[in-house]
Amino acid sequence: MWSYQHTGFTVHQIEALSDNYIYLIDIAQADILAVVDPAEITPVARACEQLGRTPTHILNTHHHSDHTGANLELKARYGCRIIGSEADEARIPGIDEVVSEASSFNLNGVEMHILDVPGHTRGHIAFALGDALFCGDVLFGAGCGRIFEGTAEQMWHSLNKLSQLDDNTQVYCAHEYTMANLEFALHADPDNAGLAARMERTRTMRQANTPTIPGTLAEEMATNPFLRPLDKSFRQSYASRHQIRDDALSVFTHIRNAKNHW
Numbered sequence: 580m581w582s583y584q585h586t587g588f589t590v591h592q593i594e595a596l597s598d599n600y601i602y603l604i605d606i607a608q609a610d611i612l613a614v615v616d617p618a619e620i621t622p623v624a625r626a627c628e629q630l631g632r633t634p635t636h637i638l639n640t641h642h643h644s645d646h647t648g649a650n651l652e653l654k655a656r657y658g659c660r661i662i663g664s665e666a667d668e669a670r671i672p673g674i675d676e677v678v679s680e681a682s683s684f685n686l687n688g689v690e691m692h693i694l695d696v697p698g699h700t701r702g703h704i705a706f707a708l709g710d711a712l713f714c715g716d717v718l719f720g721a722g723c724g725r726i727f728e729g730t731a732e733q734m735w736h737s738l739n740k741l742s743q744l745d746d747n748t749q750v751y752c753a754h755e756y757t758m759a760n761l762e763f764a765l766h767a768d769p770d771n772a773g774l775a776a777r778m779e780r781t782r783t784m785r786q787a788n789t790p791t792i793p794g795t796l797a798e799e800m801a802t803n804p805f806l807r808p809l810d811k812s813f814r815q816s817y818a819s820r821h822q823i824r825d826d827a828l829s830v831f832t833h834i835r836n837a838k839n840h841w
């Protein structure tokens with residue numbers, strides 16, 4: 580378990596399944612311990628025991644089973660309250676409360692922001708608390724989620740929305756995919772010197788079994804090929820290299836398709 584201190588709360592990071600991360604948002608003064616996307620119960624129960632705390636809430640970014648797999652067991656064991664998106668009400672096991680970008684949401688008085696970020700699934704949401712963003716399978720280290728239920732346009736719109744958060748936002752995504760993503764990123768964005776440096780740092784971290792997550796939004800803006808279409812000179816050079824239109828959506832769609840066949 581790794582722990583990160585933020586103003587007013589701590590985030591604990593737990594490894595699960597083969598490459599998932601489960602997060603515990605620990606707001607001690609409000610007596611909150613919220614589990615984000617519990618893939619399985621055992622590592623969560625172990626972490627809670629270590630912390631001497633009981634989980635109070637479950638926050639689901641989307642309905643996939645590697646994000647909701649332990650919902651019912653955790654609820655039965657600890658009585659957690661389960662929060663998920665309105666659009667996925669019928670698909671999130673044990674859901675107690677639905678939220679969306681339009682609704683205000685707080686955990687015992689601590690305000691959280693909800694962002695609707697469809698594309699990977701149609702009901703995908705992200706949770707933002709202070710400078711921490713829990714974005715499930717929308718944005719990854721140097722990558723983005725596959726488009727299973729939405730359109731490329733929706734996914735691009737969702738990534739665009741995340742790109743407008745503060746540069747210092749800590750991005751807590753749900754998988755450790757960074758190293759593999761960077762190999763593709765170097766192919767899509769070969770002239771980006773920041774990418775080669777990131778690759779070196781990432782390799783060192785993974786060799787030491789250190790998570791590459793969280794990272795900053797600024798780093799993703801500079802090196803994530805799925806956010807790079809926001810940069811005009813990248814967009815133009817990518818479009819001319821692949822002989823496609825140089826608008827952001829066309830470039831994003833081309834990169835997403837290329838990654839699907841990588």
Ligand SMILES: [Zn+2]
Binds near residue numbers: 641643699716
């Ligand atoms: Zn997913």
